[in-house]
Amino acid sequence: MPAGVPWLLERTPGGELAALLERPAWMADALCQEPRYRRVSFIPTRGDDVPAAKRICARCLVRQECYTFGVATRSVGIWGGESLPLGRPARRTPKTPT
């Protein structure tokens, strides 16, 4: 990512290109970009603290804009306090041996 581009765009398909073309104005107010939250993963993998990320979103002023952007761009990760993509099929539960 080019310097100064919000890491938020790393969650967006083609995010680097989008960042070069236009940075949505609301991203300037993204709470997750504050240095104190840089260690919180918004693209959670196994073992990451998802509730911690969502608690940050709950206090963010641009939560609605973020969610709308995440859905519109088919992004992955946590956007506006929701895990995207929505409607992902539930993970299969392994069959219990009988």
Ligand code: SF4
């Ligand atoms: S709602 Fe959450 S993911 Fe979106 S900008 Fe705010 S803190 Fe970041």
